[in-house]
Amino acid sequence: MKKNAASIPHSVWPTAEMKRVEREAADSLGITLYELMQRAGEAAFAVAREQFPDTRSWLVLCGHGNNGGDGYVVARLAAAAGIAVTLLALESSKPLPEEAATARQAWLDAGGVIHAADVAWPDDVDLIIDALLGTGLDRAPRDDVSALIEQANLHSAPVLALDIPSGLNAQTGTTPGAVIEAQHTVTFIALKPGLLTGKARDVVGQLHHHALGLEPWLNGQQAPFSRFDESQLAQWLPPRRPTAHKGDHGRLVIIGGDHGTAGAIRMAGEAALRAGAGLVRVLTRSENIPPIITARPELMVHELTAASLDESLEWADVVVIGPGLGQQEWGKKALQKVENFRKPMLWDADALNLLAINPDKRHNRVLTPHPGEAARLLNCSVAEIESDRLLSAQRLVKRYAGVVVLKGAGTVVASEAGEAGIVDAGNAGMASGGMGDVLSGIIGALLGQKLSLYDAACAGCVAHGAAADRRAAQYGQRGMLATDLFMTLLRVVNPDVVDTKDD
Structure with missing residues (x-):
């Protein structure tokens, strides 16, 4: 696993604390959770453009959670930049979280189309954005998600994972079922242990990090775990x-x-x-x-x-x-x-x-x-x-x-x-x-x-x-x-x- 070493923090937070960290950090700085989602999408879009500047046809895979919300933001930004975007979304009987629902509506309001998860993929896809599953995974992905993961892994286009490759446990680095094999992963706010140990090195690819402007709060905290490197x-x-x-x-x-x-x-x-x-x-x-x-x-x-x-x-x-x-x-x-x-x-x-x-x-x-x-x-x-x-x-x-x-x-x-x-x-x-x-x-x-x-x-x-x-x-x-x-x-x-x- 390669890293953008200068941008990767040495503090590591357990997954169980991430919601609290996100909420307290955002509240302390007067930032809404939807604004954080916007920033996450912008950060991921910037990495995608930097790493894959010649790509013109993106496939965005969105799950039914806030990770999917990040995907909707990336899709909207890509379409606005003139990139052909095909967005596939998983359906659920449960409502989307508020921030993800807002991001989804913004995608639709911008003229975006949401396709069912089982539709045929365009022939010319040259970049896949993985926004299926976030850091809450604690079991093998269900069958419809696994099918998308396996299809992405078999495709010739590179994969950029948002926050964590779908199917990788963010706390343990284990892969209880199918898992995205990303070429790049951009993780948000704080490092999670599962990005650094276990099976992480097989699937994370090059790791990028963006704190989404929460550095003032994060730098004042003592993280429970540390990342150690040559620096x-x-x-x-x-x-x-x-x-x-x-x-x-x-x-x-x-x-x-x-x-x-x-x-x-x-x-x-x-x-x-x-x-x-x-x-x-x-x-x-x-x-x-x-x-x-x-x-x-x-x-x-x-x-x-x-x-x-x-x-x-x-x-x-x-x-x-x-x-x-x-x-x-x-x-x-x-x-x-x-x-x-x-x-x-x-x-x-x-x-x-x-x-x-x-x-x-x-x-x-x-x-x-x-x-x-x-x-x-x-x-x-x-x-x-x-x-x-x-x-x-x-x-x-x-x-x-x-x-x-x-x-x-x-x-x-x-x-x-x-x-x-x-x-x-x-x-x-x-x-x-x-x-x-x-x-x-x-x-x-x-x-x-x-x-x-x-x-x-x-x-x-x-x-x-x-x-x-x-x-x-x-x-x-x-x-x-x-x-x-x-x-x-x-x-x-x-x-x-x-x-x-x-x-």
């Missing part, structure tokens, strides 16, 4: 003092790498170094020591024994455990000792699988599960995790405390203090082995640089995703390796440095 890295990662030394940037111990998994612990270790850790010590199987040191001599690599673990826990500012740890006695014993570490720590991979067997709460810990691991931690199905990723992350925090990073498309970060955000970085090229190990090393390094658990998790996820985005922009997504991120990561975690080129 914020400078807030988390200021330039270093000229007199800084390696001890200022954290002593990190990374534990794992059972038989056959040396790569996992090596990637976590190098990622930590590239993310700015001062000193990184790796505790692993003795057989892994030569290849890891050969690949990355800056790592201090030792055999994991009871004595080396005790000494390392005394030495460390931060512990990362889990990459390649395994679930045998070797890994279990290490985790039992690490449980009592009082400084910041991160648990990933098999540390999470062992935690699911013996759950506990730790306030100094970051957990980084993918959906499968999250399902084991909550003793539920992956489908349940994915049905509401924000809620799932919050449930994990409630059960295990600390901070939780629920990985995936639109990674969610949540803390026991009630903070929650969605990471707006990363791409499908990251669906390859070792990416989670790299993320663990990055977050561990940022914990060592004295970021809070929550800030380290957010900044680490953003840096990880941004490094992958830069790599994908240069070489593409398919075939991206976890180790490909290291050099672009070096650039990303130095936001004060002006880029000249990417390696």
Whole structure:
């Protein structure tokens, strides 16, 4: 999913609060709800003209709600601009909301025609405006709506969705049935979580945002959720003092790498170094020591024994455990000792699988599960995790405390203090082995640089995703390796440095 990054806010509002937000914001500024609808239609029309300037025959699909009202406004503006407009509207036994009814009448008064939803489409349609369903969807679209959605998806014309692609749940990002596959989506007033996580990246296309003039009210509010992207890295990662030394940037111990998994612990270790850790010590199987040191001599690599673990826990500012740890006695014993570490720590991979067997709460810990691991931690199905990723992350925090990073498309970060955000970085090229190990090393390094658990998790996820985005922009997504991120990561975690080129 692409974005007009400069125009996309960092505040995210739950769908359940959108009606209140809209009403209070409009009332505070003396704006009627119909005027907001007019502004929404104007904003959408402007995006359509900007993105598709050569289109001459538009098909507008209007639902029986305020989203349909936005469609009527777009249709009227397009017709006034000399564009051929065919408007199809869904019928209902319920009356239209007042604002939508007014917009519908304005379309008719301007000479517009309303066609039934099942009429044949003109042959020359070159742009489809999706105004079928708004943010209130909580179930699969009914059959007549699904038929229109599927017809739009099969058509060669691009689709511009108003507020949200019809069929996408605005809160969860799930698609309970048919869903519009938009090339562009223009959302109004505030960002909704479902535009950023779950299936959103498959169907939203390029995201645009317009606050409709409600910025004075919105800017004075504290939104419940946040959107995190690369533009914020400078807030988390200021330039270093000229007199800084390696001890200022954290002593990190990374534990794992059972038989056959040396790569996992090596990637976590190098990622930590590239993310700015001062000193990184790796505790692993003795057989892994030569290849890891050969690949990355800056790592201090030792055999994991009871004595080396005790000494390392005394030495460390931060512990990362889990990459390649395994679930045998070797890994279990290490985790039992690490449980009592009082400084910041991160648990990933098999540390999470062992935690699911013996759950506990730790306030100094970051957990980084993918959906499968999250399902084991909550003793539920992956489908349940994915049905509401924000809620799932919050449930994990409630059960295990600390901070939780629920990985995936639109990674969610949540803390026991009630903070929650969605990471707006990363791409499908990251669906390859070792990416989670790299993320663990990055977050561990940022914990060592004295970021809070929550800030380290957010900044680490953003840096990880941004490094992958830069790599994908240069070489593409398919075939991206976890180790490909290291050099672009070096650039990303130095936001004060002006880029000249990417390696």
